[in-house]
Amino acid sequence: MKNLKQTGAKAILKAEEKLDMLTFKLKRKLGMMQPLQIVPYRSYGTPNRLYVKGRVLKDKGIRHSEENDTLWENIMNMYRRFETDEVPNARVQLCLNNQTHEITTDTEGYFVLNLEPKIPLVLDDIWHEIELKLIDAPVELTEEVAATAHVLVPPPDAEYGIISDIDDTIMRTGATSLLESGRNILLNNAHTRIPFHGVSQFYKSLQLGRNGKRNNPFFYVSSSPWNNYDLLYHFLELNEIPQGPLLLRDFGIDETKLGHSDHMSHKYKEIENILITYPHLDFVLIGDSGQQDAAIYSEVVKKHPGRIMAIYIRDVNIEKHTRKVVGIADELKKGGGEVEMLLVKETAEAAKHAAGKGFIFVEEVEEVQKEVEIDEAGDK
Secondary structure, X not given: OHHHHHHHHHHHHHHXXXXXXXXXXXXXXXOOOOOEEEEEEOEEEEOOEEEEEEEEEEOOOOOOOOOOOOHHHHHXXXXXXXXXXXXXXXXXXXXXXXXXXXEEOOOOOEEXXXXXXXXXXXXXXXXXXXXXXXXXXXXXOOXXXXXEEEEEOOOOOOOOEEEEOOEOOOEXXXXXXXXXXXXXXXXXXXXXXXXXXXXXXXXXXXXXXXXOOXXXXXXXXXXXXXXXXXXXXXXXXXXXXXXOOEEEEOOOOOOOOOOOOHHHHHHHHHHHHHHHHOOOOOEEEEEEOXXXXXXXXXXXXXXXXXXXXXXXXXXXXXHHHHHHHHHHHHHHHHOOOXXXXXXXXXXXXXXXHHHHOOXXXXXXXXXXXHHHHHHHHHHO
């Protein structure tokens, strides 16, 4: 049965790739593949190894949203995000400290490179820039196509890292309801999407930690597709939520995903890669009860004992999901109780626990509560 599924998956993937290539050739012939753009994704690394990811696409003119954008503008921008024109077999040059590398995009236009600097990075900043340039493509280059990638490298004195989900953890999306989720995705932009009360201040408190240097790194692991990258990045920026690498999911067909729980496998894999990359850094995990975050985080605790400091799960108020999280939390307690999974309805509850554990300053709890009150007043 397993071999049959794998064979079917490979056949579907091959058919999709063939269709994508035929579509690309037709659009190129009709002159519909101009202009081009490089879309870099914020990623992470170490002084000796940087993980760089991005995509080469036709530039459809998607722009940052404005507060007065109309419903039609939101719908058209979302349509452009998902109706992508990928550029396969394009050559991208990466330059860091006068050291250049080249990488070729795959059939979906993605490129991924583990870049090893000849000289280890000087950690004078948490973010490091890599210049990207399109040097060849199966489409005529009529102008220079360039971009800048940003890679996070945690400093040696970071106290801990934070790995957070996005949908229904920091942003209200109604991910447990297909209708509500679809409406939010299609009709809202970065301005009109609403963060949970107090999230910005709580995350800033975690970033600040107890050393006061504000250098604890954030990583956002979500099942949202890469097509939503610009919207999510802008949302974090607008709401003053600490920036970090956004590790999203490929919206296309993948033979390794068919027949599996993609949400679970994607998130677990990304979290494990982060923990392996930073073996001397412990982590706080934040998610919600709407999907499988509690189960995924519990598995992380089992596979990486001693690495997780605490787990905060936002309750989405669906009884069957709440019961499931409570059961998983109880199992963690029975297993030795070294990691507490806290189910919270309000952000301030998580802040109080974090202060009690010594992760953040006690004074920050009051600041989180103040922001909660301001956010609630804004809703009214």
